[in-house]
Amino acid sequence: MSSYGLSGAWRIRGAVFFAVLAILVGGPDALIAAGTPVPGYAGWTYTISGGYTWYFYNDYGRFSFDNTTSKWLNYDQFGKKWQTLSGTGASGSYIFDGAWHNLNNGWSYLYTSVQAGNWAKSGSPRFRYNYSLGRWDGYDAYGGAWQTLSSTGRSSCFLGSGILNDLGNGWKYVYSYAADSGNWARSDSGAARFAYNYTSGRWSAYDPYGSTWRTLSSAGRSGSFVGSGTLNDIGNGWKYVYAYTSDGGNWARSDTGAARFAYNYTTGRWSEYDPAGWTWRNLTPVNRSAVFVGNGVSNDLGNGWSFLYTYSADQGQWSAGGADRFAYNYAQKRWYNQGTTGGWTTLGWSNVSSAFVGDGASHAIGDNWVFKYTSGTADWTNSSYEAQFRYNYSSGQWYDSGPYAGWMTMNWNPVSAAFWGDGTSYALGNNNWYFTFTPAGDLLWTNSSYAAQFKYDYAVGQWYHQGTFGGWATLGPQHHDLLFSVWGDSNDIGGLSYVFEGSVGRWTLSGVGQMTYNYSTGQWSVLDTTGSHWTTLGNTPQSASSPMEHLGHLLVDVNPTAEANPNWLTWYNNSLYFSADDGVHGRELWKWDGTTASLVYDIYASGSSDPRDLTQYNGVLYFDANDGSGYGRHLFKYDGTTLTELTNTILYSDATSVAVQYENVNDLIVFDNALYFSETYGVYDYGLFRYDGSAFAVFGSVYMNPGPEIPQAALADIPCLTIFDGALYFSGSWNYGTPPGPSALFRFDGSSFTALGNTNPPSMIPTYVGNLGVYNNALYFSAADSAGTYGLELYKYDGTSVTRVIDLNSGTASSEPVHLTEYNGALYFSAYDATGGGLFKYDGVTVTEAFDTAGWGHRPGVLTAYDGKLFFDLGNGRLYMHDGTYTYYVAPNMSTYYWYPEFNRYYVVDNGHFYFVDSTRSVWQWQ
Secondary structure: OOOOOOOOOOEOOHHHHHHHHHHHHOOOOOOOOOOEEOOOOOOEEEEEEOOEEEEEEOOEEEEEEEOOOOEEEEEEOOOOEEEEOOOOOOOOOOOOOOOOEEOOOOEEEEEEOOOEEEEEEOOEEEEEEEOOOOEEEEEEOOOOEEEEOOOOOOOOOOHHHOOOEEOOOOEEEEEEOOOOEEEEEEOOOOOEEEEEEOOOOEEEEEEOOOOEEEEOOOOOOOOOOOOOOOOEEOOOOEEEEEEOOOOEEEEEEOOOOOEEEEEEOOOOEEEEEEOOOOEEEEOOOOOOOOOOOOOOOOEEOOOOOEEEEEOOOOEEEEEEOOEEEEEEEOOOOEEEEOOOEOOOEEOOOOOOOOOOOOOOOEEEEEOOEEEEEEOOEEEEEEOOOOEEEEEEOOOOEEEEEOOOOOOEEOOOOOOEOOOOOOOOOEEOOOOOEEEEEOOOOEEEEEEOOOOOEEEEEOOOOEEEEEOOOOOOEEOOOOOOOOOOOOOOOOEEOOOOEEEEEOOEEEEEEOOOEEEEEEOOOOEEEEEEOOOOOEEEEOOOOOOOOOHHHHHEEEEEOOOOOOOOOOEEEEEEOOEEEEEEEOOOOOEEEEEEOOOOEEEEEOOOOOOOOOOEEEEEEOOEEEEEEEOOOOOEEEEEEEOOOOEEEOOOOOOOOOHHHOOOOOEEEEEEEEEOOEEEEEEEEOOOEEEEEEEOOOOEEEEOOOOOOOOOOOOOHHHOOOOOOEEEOOEEEEEEOOOOOOOOOOOEEEEEOOOOEEEOOOOOOOOOOOEEEEEEEEEOOEEEEEEEOOOOOOOOEEEEEOOOOEEEEEOOOOOOOOOOOEEEEEEOOEEEEEEEEOOEEEEEEEOOOOEEEEEEOHHHOOOOOOOEEEOOEEEEEOOOOEEEEEOOOOEEEEEEOEOOOOOOHHHHOOOEEEOOEEEEEEOOOOEEEEO
């Protein structure tokens, strides 16, 4: 025989072959000559020895036939041994004749000219072995082709024998004849991984933590090995690839090829692919079953959550305790959640990570929002606006919180888990309220029934509200808590309590004064201080601005960061002039022209000139101020363009005899077509001066004392110079002592003085005169009798005689009447009776108490009549209004400086308007 060299083949020749053959199969001991050619089969020879017929192909052993048992064998050149090929009783017909042969073991066999053996089960091809390469193939009935089953150089030990065989490619393989299935196990661990049913064409994967096989593919799939590391379409909407090194299987959608799930067969952990983060994320803890989480069935993840993937929506859904909670849409890269009521709602924005939001950690969900779920409750936090929301998935209750408060309830009835921070309007429940978190970072509440709206600004902690008319207005101070003011509960909004009831907002001051606003009609109303009578304010409709904003227009705030303390409000030349400190120039003269406020003149550049007594005369504005010279206060005039200083030297005739020249102009009043004022000379000496627009004149051969620094000056709250019955009256004293003696009432007719009582010093009763006021053709004032029997009480001068009106605080105690003001046909004044302070009224016959303030700690301050009402404060920073019968609290934050209003004029009626200053020292106009 000639020698043939086929790579890796075992070549048998001559005596050597038969010696070996005898050892292998127990053949004859004698040497046998070369084989005899097989008729009709080129290249084949045969030899009969030891009861076997041995067949060779080109000197290579291929087959043998046991003549005793009629069993075929084939030579395994890579395993170096003979392998049983058939069962007993098989036909002895040449098995290499290119025809199918019944092997009597359930298999049929066909040997082809390419040196390949083919096995068929019930006529269906199953396996093929290439004798040259030593490689096994499996027939893919649904792919219509042979698929490589093993590496090369493998034994010809039949893979369909039901014995576990090492395929030499990292896998071991066993075929189950009864099931017509091939099973693969890893060679390194022997762990079962995959199975293929050749009849149904279905792949399965072994569940190492479920101890069972799990369907991996649909039926009719190719037999191409799913563990080969190649992406395979497994026919159920999925593609699958197995990574041998990580022992993990990955699933991707067949329609898009997008990765979705992975299972690690070693750790038993499922993962899902994060399309926004481009990474794999753990979906379950370890030791979980390999049941496919993408199969459209709810699967227990082993961490308190169940997971359901819906292929058509490309969405994963998580449930806890049987309740649906979260869903992630892999295509949209968006989270959803679901609460007690309502369906699925957007949890965040698109293009966010699929990192599980129910794991108790914080997760970014887009647009500066961070989400954290803990034990049935979720918190949303906005890094830009310090906003926070909380939702309880069991109760359907929303809460919110800002930087100035804790968690606050937002809705009554259970509502949906739809995220309230996404800028969409949401119903708060069955209460007609809707809520929106605006893109600007504000919380907005809207009532569909009453057109009421509320807003909260997280950045500054500021509440706003508005009704049917007008825009947004502040509801309380800044840095206030987030307690929603529409629940019917009373809420502190900074010195006031506020409650929304039905269609009405109600403000209350210390449980006494109340104001309401009807958000539907735009009508403001106030309750009197006894709680028995309501009255409307203004004409309807009005805006829903806060009480003070409703009652007044803010005109001027020249120092927004501090108290400008404007005073001496005076209307001149179509503008409102006043004294104020802007924090830069000191206290100087300002004006508001109807649009803006501006500094008129900085008189004292390095300090405050402190303009006072602003008075119009002959088309010019006069006032007294300190020019910084060190010689006191001087008289100035301003004609709308030019500022002129009129006095800067002492006006008295004996000024040269005074060592320190000092003057103090004050108390300006227009009388007898001239400007009159008092001026201090030295410490106690006063003079009455007149300026006619060109020259000064001084009256009195001895210096009079009409100024406020007389005894009991604290009671002199009405300007000392008062016009009555064609003459100028004032409270003064003859200069007969240092300091001067008790004050008396004086009269100046334009040329000479008269001391009522006509003595020097005056011996008339009363004394300590102050607080002059005119009512019903008489001059009223406060005074005490010379004997000290009655204290300071109310007196009257009718042009002829002086009489005491009433001993209001009986005996030697004083009622100290101040702020004598004519209103509604009567004289009103502030005083004390035996029980305390109050607002009193004198109708020309009887004195009655119009408003008892005994329990308020103060009596009324400056009284100002305007628009049929009498306004005043109580030194508590609040403004009150008296309508002749009832007294109402009408606005917060008014000026509390009511003791010296004639010098600081915080309230003034001028140009037909009522101007006032609030406690932040801003100028307002009553509307």
